[in-house]
Amino acid sequence: MARLIRERRDAVRRLGEIFRRHGYEGTSLALITAGTGLGKGSLYNFFPGGKDEMAAAVLDDIDGWFAEAIFRPLRRDPDPVAAIGAMLDGVAAYFDGGGRICLVGVFALGEVRDRFAARVQGYFAEWTSALSVALARCGHPPDVAADLAEDAVLAIQGALVLARAVDDRMVFGRALDRLRIRLAPVNADCA
Amino acid sequence: MARLIRERRDAVRRLGEIFRRHGYEGTSLALITAGTGLGKGSLYNFFPGGKDEMAAAVLDDIDGWFAEAIFRPLRRDPDPVAAIGAMLDGVAAYFDGGGRICLVGVFALGEVRDRFAARVQGYFAEWTSALSVALARCGHPPDVAADLAEDAVLAIQGALVLARAVDDRMVFGRALDRLRIRLAPVNADCA
């Protein structure tokens, strides 16, 4: 049982990388069996709903990771400045310094967005909202915090697009550097 | 002959919307024949290289439009402030206020980026470079101009991703509003 849960989770992680690289439409079952080492039988045992359920599981896995590692500290960490810094570091690591794109962003741009609308929207809404809370706790007025948060989330997505387009990870690094300045607390005595 | 050229251009425009909506992998020939009204015979007469050549023609068409309507004024307009304003207005119109995504960005995130690497990279490099020139002509030091330009191009792409993800065009509008402020000239007596 525990083995099955672990195997399924491993499969979801591998599936994530395959979907990330090939997109939803471009991910074939042949690619999946090759990339996961799982036969079609196992695949349909883990994911009776087929490709659709696999993609949903991947989105849930990603959202779970972000919720725990990024969103929760932004909302709850007693030190919001540290949480924002940790967000930028965590994002840099997660996206491999610009060498790894955002699967949720890829899905957002595709037709599949509609199929996974709630998950895609939830991921970005949660991110923006959690960051906005942290910024407000740093002393920014609520409307400024919301604007800054939206700007930051969108800059990260855009940086991933541009970095991949021109094949230069430094584009992403520079974008994060700018965010480090832009998201700096407005007052030094911030909790 | 003129009729053929016009028909081909019309076909390219329609193809662009299909690729934009469905992505490269998701665009089937069935979709193309339905969306263009052209049979496979005509399609393979216009584009002997098949889907690949169709996508290349679409990218060239987009790049041509941007080069003429956006990049050239940024580099050559005697009034760079006006050119930057026109860029933001032109972009707002082109992307339908956030309701239409960037095909080149979609391609950049997909596997097809490698197949069209030169075109994808050229589009973004040209955009960033042309905007950087205009900003420098507005009085920004060259390194600041380059940084601002990269930030703006990336923000537009990110805004398109986020606006579509949360299904809210106002995200895009707000991003453009921020850019209008951020790209403002550093001195009022700017040419």
Added chain:
DNA sequence: GTCTATAGAGTGATAGAC
């Protein structure tokens, strides 16, 4: 008549579901 543009059935390969 010639010739080019076209429609659309037909090709083998491969898709996802089971």
Added chain:
DNA sequence: GTCTATCACTCTATAGAC
């Protein structure tokens, strides 16, 4: 592995311009 549907693409017959 087996299934049917669909994939990108080819090819042939023909419609229409000259």
